[in-house]
Amino acid sequence: MRPGLTITSEGNYESPSDPGEACYAGSTKRRSVTPEEAQILQREATGLRCLEIGTGLGVSTMALAVTAASLCSVDSDDWVHDAVIPELSLDDVVFVRELSEVTGRFDMAFVDGCHTKASVLRDLQFVATALEPEGRVFIHDCYIADVAEAIAETVLIPICAYPTRCSLSSFRYPGTVPS
Numbered sequence: 001m002r003p004g005l006t007i008t009s010e011g012n013y014e015s016p017s018d019p020g021e022a023c024y025a026g027s028t029k030r031r032s033v034t035p036e037e038a039q040i041l042q043r044e045a046t047g048l049r050c051l052e053i054g055t056g057l058g059v060s061t062m063a064l065a066v067t068a069a070s071l072c073s074v075d076s077d078d079w080v081h082d083a084v085i086p087e088l089s090l091d092d093v094v095f096v097r098e099l100s101e102v103t104g105r106f107d108m109a110f111v112d113g114c115h116t117k118a119s120v121l122r123d124l125q126f127v128a129t130a131l132e133p134e135g136r137v138f139i140h141d142c143y144i145a146d147v148a149e150a151i152a153e154t155v156l157i158p159i160c161a162y163p164t165r166c167s168l169s170s171f172r173y174p175g176t177v178p179s
């Protein structure tokens with residue numbers, strides 16, 4: 001694991017130097033996917049063009065980058081771009097700050113940005129436009145009420161609810177081909 005991260009009692013990584021997520025007025029520290037979830041993402045990304053929303057501490061980014069054919073990762077926070085991304089040394093990954101900077105089509109998306117309902121709705125609406133018809137979207141923290149409500153309002157079809165600590169689940173959009 002990247003130096004400087006500590007594992008929490010819940011099994012996520014966090015960074016002591018994290019100033020907190022801007023989307024929660026800076027009061028909430030970023031928490032990564034768990035090692036088990038990173039393994040799932042790494043396996044599922046194999047050979048695929050992947051989009052990640054929420055680089056954060058880079059734990060999921062590093063996992064996806066191992067097996068993905070390509071990876072674009074989005075994070076709006078300056079601290080992530082200044083303190084995290086340079087430490088990842090992932091020269092082949094495209095890092096951007098806004099969804100409007102994302103180009104291309106994707107086979108898999110991983111949504112782990114801001115967990116307010118409005119943000120998740122916006123992220124899922126964007127992913128709908130960027131995924132190939134048979135593409136899957138993986139969503140972290142589905143147990144959070146705002147995330148669950150956004151999923152329900154987007155009308156996603158569940159594929160797999162992984163039995164992980166933070167409710168990692170995969171979905172497809174209606175009208176697309178099951179994979």
Ligand SMILES: C[S@@+](CC[C@H](N)C(=O)[O-])C[C@H]1O[C@@H](n2cnc3c(N)ncnc32)[C@H](O)[C@@H]1O
Pocket residue numbers: 021022023030031032033053054055056057058059060061074075076077080097098099112113114119
């Ligand atoms: C929970 S962290 C992601 C953790 C990451 N998946 C990991 O495993 O290390 C969520 C990230 O989403 C970013 N974020 C919040 N709102 C965003 C937005 N509107 N667009 C892009 N990124 C956003 C935050 O800056 C934060 O770094």
